[in-house]
Amino acid sequence: MITREAIKQILDLARWAPSGDNSQPWRFEIVDESHLVVHGFDTREHCVYDLEGRPSQVSLGALLETLSIAASAHGLRMQAQRRANWPDCTPTYDLHFDLTADCPVDPLIAAIPVRCVQRRPMSLRALTQQQKLALEHAVAPDYRIIWFEGIHDKFRMALLMFHNAKLRLTLPEAYPTHRDVIQWNSRYSEDRIPDQALGIDPITARLMRFALGSWRRVEFFNRCLAGTWMPRLQMDLIPGMACAAHFVIQAQRETQTTDDFVAAGRAVQRCWLTATKLGLFHQPEMTPLIFARYVRNGIGFTAQRGLQQLADELEAATSSLIGPDVAHAVWMGRLGAGAAPTARSTRHPLAQLMRKTDHAG
């Protein structure tokens, strides 16, 4: 028999799925013991990085994969069906759970609560062939991994991230996101990213906090005090070199629909959990792919002409690194061994993620 308690335990574990800026774009509704509704949403209205809601859909995919893995601990097989004709900005899933005799516990389950982002430098030790094969296996057969290893390739990636960060940090349209997503003076944050998980030193953190107090301050720091240099060095260039490898997950064909992006998120989460199981840390590096998509699809995202040109140059650099199938890339990041981060995002309590209809239950 499936119990309501089991469904709550599954949800409680799956809450640890990753999401862009820890936005947790989902709410849950327990209809009955075997039927759960996941109400997805996105942040495209206020977050320049959530282009057409695609990153939120990738997050939603990561959540669905995590739910399915968590369900396996209870001998439950999960089937997810997206509601047809539901608006793209609120993808809504009906999940049905079946108790089956042949549903082994997924070996990735232990990695769910410990998987987290490492934004600080990692070990330079190269990945073993076995580790690479395990990660490739985690995304196969619909996705493949392109590796960027060795000093030369890592430097090209680190430089891309360094230039990309100039666009991020000088883009007025990104300012509200940067102002709102960091929880200052914190090691943990339920609904944002704690500053101590950003990978910057305490002095840079204090300066950033002051600068982010208003867009005028950001502009002044950027123009007169070379304000982007320290954060870009600490958050992009140095970590870009200090890792085992960068990698790109590429789909067989161009990802276009909501279902494509959700499916990609499922593969990404299997890969990230596999990395955790192998003792590796990961940091997503998604913004070059997002800006490249803006450019490729001719979608304007800034009123600043100079920044549009910078985005065009970045798109060219991203394409030259990834190759002609850049539009197939669904995920990018760096990987490596090393010490675990000492600060991380936590999550909303489960009660806060429940749709009101279930509170009585």
Ligand SMILES: Cc1cc2nc3c(=O)[nH]c(=O)nc-3n(C[C@H](O)[C@H](O)[C@H](O)COP(=O)(O)O)c2cc1C
């Ligand atoms: C779609 C998506 C995009 C992300 N992009 C980035 C990124 O560009 N840089 C980064 O450092 N983290 C990125 N993250 C990681 C999230 O910030 C992180 O998952 C979230 O804050 C929760 O933290 P945790 O993964 O440590 O639990 C991304 C995560 C998702 C799911």
